[in-house]
Every structure is written in C-alpha cells, then in structure tokens.
Amino acid sequence: MIAQMARMQNLLVTGGAGFIGSNFIRFILKKRPGYRIVNLDKLTYAGNPDSLKDVESNPNYRFVKGDICDAELVNKVVKENKIDAIVHFAAESHVDRSINEPFVFVKTNVLGTQVLLEAARRNGNIRFHHISTDEVFGSLGPKGCFNEKTTPAPSSPYSASKAASDHLVNSYFRTYGLPTTITNCSNNYGPYQYPEKIIPLFITNLIDGKKVPLYGTGKNVRDWLHVLDHCRAVDLVLHEGTAGETYCVGGGCEKNNAELTKLILKEFGRDETFIERVKDRKGHDFRYAIDFRKIKRELGWTPRIDFKTGLKETIKWYMDNEAWWRRLKR
Numbered sequence: 604m605i606a607q608m609a610r611m612q613n614l615l616v617t618g619g620a621g622f623i624g625s626n627f628i629r630f631i632l633k634k635r636p637g638y639r640i641v642n643l644d645k646l647t648y649a650g651n652p653d654s655l656k657d658v659e660s661n662p663n664y665r666f667v668k669g670d671i672c673d674a675e676l677v678n679k680v681v682k683e684n685k686i687d688a689i690v691h692f693a694a695e696s697h698v699d700r701s702i703n704e705p706f707v708f709v710k711t712n713v714l715g716t717q718v719l720l721e722a723a724r725r726n727g728n729i730r731f732h733h734i735s736t737d738e739v740f741g742s743l744g745p746k747g748c749f750n751e752k753t754t755p756a757p758s759s760p761y762s763a764s765k766a767a768s769d770h771l772v773n774s775y776f777r778t779y780g781l782p783t784t785i786t787n788c789s790n791n792y793g794p795y796q797y798p799e800k801i802i803p804l805f806i807t808n809l810i811d812g813k814k815v816p817l818y819g820t821g822k823n824v825r826d827w828l829h830v831l832d833h834c835r836a837v838d839l840v841l842h843e844g845t846a847g848e849t850y851c852v853g854g855g856c857e858k859n860n861a862e863l864t865k866l867i868l869k870e871f872g873r874d875e876t877f878i879e880r881v882k883d884r885k886g887h888d889f890r891y892a893i894d895f896r897k898i899k900r901e902l903g904w905t906p907r908i909d910f911k912t913g914l915k916e917t918i919k920w921y922m923d924n925e926a927w928w929r930r931l932k933r
Contacts, residue, residue: 611638611687611688611730611841611842612637612638612639612687613638613639613641613684613685613686613687613688614631614638614639614640614641614686614687614688614689614690615640615641615643615680615681615684615686615688615689615690616628616640616641616642616643616689616690616692617643617644617671617689617690617691617692617693617715617719618643618644618650618671618691618692618693618694619640619642619643619644619655619666619692620642620644620646620650620651620652620654620655620666621644621649621650621651621654621692621693621797622649622654622791622793622795622796622797622800622830623692623734623791623830623833623834624642624644624692624693625651625654625655625795626793626794626795626830626831626833626834627690627692627834627837627838628640628642628655628658628664629655629657629658630831630834630835630838631834631838632658632661632663632664634838636663637663638663639663639664639665639684640663640664640665641665641666641667641680641684641686642655642664642665642666642667643667643669643671643677643680643693644666644667644668644669644693645668645669645670645671645693646668647695648797649797649799651795651797651927651931652666653927654795654927665684667680670715671691671693671711671715671716671718671719672710672711672714672715672718673718674718674721674722677718677719677722678722678725678726681722681723681726681729682726686726686729687729687730688729688730688731688732688841689719689722689723689729689730689731689732690732690734690837690841691716691719691731691732691733691734692734693711693715694711694712694715694734694765694768695707695708695711695712695761695764698738698759698761698762698884700761701759701760701761701764702759702760702884702885702886705760705764708760708761708764709760709764709767711764712761712764712765712767712768713764713767713768713771716733716768716771716772717771719731720771720772720775720781720783723775723781724775724779724781728779728780728781728782729782730782730841731772731775731781731782731783731784732783732784732785732786732837732840732841732844733768733769733772733783733784733785733786734786734788734837735765735768735769735785735786735787735788736762736765736787736788737749737787737788737789737790737826737851737853737891737892737893738757738758738759738761738762738765738888738891739755739757739762739765739766739769739787740753740754740755740756740757740787740891741755741756741757741758741762741888742756742758742888742889742890742891743824743888743889743890743891743892744889744890745890747892748853748892748893748894749787749851749891749892749893749894750851750893750894750896750897751787751848751849751850751851751897755769758886758888759886769785769787769849772785773785773847773849776846776847777847782846782847783846783847784840784841784844784845784846784847784848784849784850785848785849785850786836786837786840786849786850786851786852787849787850787851787852787893788828788833788836788851788852788853788893789825789826789827789828789852789853789854789891789892789893790825790826790827790828790854790891791828791829791830791833792827792828792829792830792913792914792917793829793830793831793913793917793920794830794917794920794921794924795830795927796830797931798928798931798932801860801863802863802867802914802917803917803921803928804816805864805867806867806917806918806921807921807928807929807932809867809868809871809873809877810921810922810925814877814878814879815864815867815868815877815878815879816879816880816881817860817861817864817878817879817880817881818860818881818882818883818884818887819880819881819882819883819884819887820861820883821859821860821861821864822859822860822861822889823859823860823887823888823889823890824857824858824859824860824889824890824891824892825857825858825859825860825863825890825891826853826854826855826856826857826891826892826893827854827856827857827858827863827910828852828853828854828856828906829854829906829908829910829913831908832854832906832907832908833852835904835907836850836852836898836904837852839898839902839903839904840898840902843902844901844902845901850895850897850898850901850902851893851894851895851897851898852893852895852898852904853892853893853894853895853906854893854906854910855893855895855905855906856906856910857890857892858910864878866911866914867914867918870914870915870918871918
C-alpha cells in the first residue's frame with residue numbers, strides 16, 4: 604500500500620467546485636506542488652467556479668465540467684489524464700432538499716459513486732478515497748459517540764444515499780480488491796461554504812441585519828470540524844491509510860444549535876431578538892458526535908483549529924468576500 608502511494612501524482616477530485624472539495628484542491632496544490640489535479644464538477648447550484656479563481660492559472664490544475672453519472676466522460680477523464688487516484692467529494696448534500704427531491708440524491712450519490720468505482724476498477728484498480736458523513740449513523744442520544752464500528756441507521760434520503768454509497772465502496776474493496784478508503788466526517792464549517800448551511804446562512808443574514816431561522820427547540824447537537832482540519836485528514840488517509848478501512852473524522856467540539864446561534868449573535872453584537880423560531884425539520888436527528896481515536900492512533904491526526912478561533916475567522920471571511928456569497932443568496 605505504501606509503495607503504491609509513493610507513485611501517486613495525478614488526482615481526479617470530484618465535486619471540487621463545492622465547499623470541501625475547493626478547499627481540498629487548494630490545500631493539495633499548496634502542500635504537494637508536484638501533483639496535478641483534475642476537478643470534475645457538474646456545477647449544480649452548490650458548485651461555484653469562483654471558489655477556485657485563485658488557482659485557475661496554476662498549470663497543475665484543470666477543470667472539467669461534467670456529471671459523475673456519465674460513465675463515458677468519467678472513463679475518458681481518467682484515461683486521458685493518467686489518473687492515479689480518485690478523491691470523491693461530489694454529492695448532493697442538503698438534508699432539506701433531499702426530503703423534497705430524493706431521486707436526485709439517490710442518482711448522484713449512489714449511481715455516481717458506482718460509476719466512479721467502476722472507472723477506477725477498469726483503469727488499473729487505481730486508488731479510491733470516498734468522502735462520507737457522520738449522518739449515515741443516524742441519531743445519537745445524549746451520551747456516546749459514533750465510531751467505525753457503528754451500524755448505519757440513516758434518517759433522511761440524503762444520509763440513506765450516502766450510507767448506500769459507503770457500502771458500494773466497501774464492496775469494491777472486498778470483491779475486486781480496489782484500494783479504497785472512506786472517511787466519515789462531522790459537520791464542516793469554514794470559507795466557501797454555500798449559504799444554505801446553518802453557519803454561513805446565519806452569518807450572511809446578520810451581515811444584512813436580518814434574523815436567523817432556528818429549527819424547533821434548538822437543542823439538536825452537532826460536532827463541528829473546520830474544513831482545513833478535514834482536508835488534512837483526507838490527505839493523510841489518502842497517502843497513509845490502510846486499504847479497505849474507514850476512518851471517522853471529528854472536530855471534538857459539540858454545540859447544540861441554540862448555543863451555536865448565540866455564539867454567532869455575540870460576534871455581531873446582537874441579542875436573542877434576532878432569532879426567528881421556525882418549524883423543525885422532518886426526521887431531525889438529535890445529536891451527532893464522532894470518536895476519532897482510530898485516525899489519531901493510526902495516522903496521528905487530531906483537529907488543530909479551535910472552534911471559537913475558526914468561527915471568528917469564518918465570520919471575517921464572509922464579511923470580506925461579499926461578492927462571492929451575495930449572488931448565491933439571491
């Protein structure tokens with residue numbers, strides 16, 4: 604496995620115009636300047652080419668507009684660019700949208716993953732890393748954490764489609780010997796996140812002097828992970844992880860939504876009159892929390908970015924980059 608990693612140079616990153624994918628591309632181009640990256644992205648509403656304007660002129664970066672469900676295109680991209688590894692971020696990911704449009708989520712997240720796995724298998728059993736989520740495990744009570752042995756119990760069409768794609772990835776390792784790995788991460792935050800997600804939605808609303816919509820009681824708990832800490836974890840697993848293994852990646856920072864809301868309001872000097880209570884989401888999972896001891900033990904990874912510091916920096920980024928998000932909010 605280590606010898607194969609040493610030969611890795613040409614990466615296909617799917618969904619690289621999205622939030623985590625764009626941060627990962629920028630991270631790799633900086634950390635591994637000898638690598639060449641092909642970014643395959645359909646540019647749906649959440650895929651924004653402006654997120655990578657600063658690397659467009661980099662000779663080691665190439666953008667291809669296309670759908671991961673298009674097997675002919677995927678195979679062509681893999682062959683023509685002599686791809687050594689696929690890092691698969693592309694996914695429909697918003698729970699509320701999955702409740703309204705479940706077919707789109709199943710098609711992209713399940714069929715799209717299978718198309719990519721097949722391309723990896725048919726082009727020399729190339730390295731395949733799959734980005735997944737803690738949401739596949741369902742809902743936790745007030746105690747305990749998810750780990751790599753937790754049985755999937757998805758609650759929404761989104762999380763069910765991601766759980767199915769995880770099973771597909773594992774099946775290609777067991778059946779075909781494809782060198783796969785999976786990371787299941789907790790909630791990410793940071794720059795370039797589409798403003799439908801809670802942190803950028805609240806930040807951009809407050810910049811405009813608007814109220815923030817808080818679901819239900821606000822007691823639902825999430826574990827927060829800075830996107831750059833996540834990128835470090837993916838890079839480590841890609842290069843040093845063991846084939847066939849899954850690694851849980853958590854931020855080690857649990858906040859319920861009411862606590863998170865108050866922290867953001869405090870940064871803006873606003874009080875709780877800026878909270879608008881809205882009807883709770885259907886099937887809203889109560890709590891997510893990640894036990895990341897495996898990746899710490901085996902690869903030496905731990906989150907480095909303190910949540911309060913990361914949140915302040917994220918707020919500043921949205922204040923400084925209105926041109927990026929204002930068009931998206933319209």
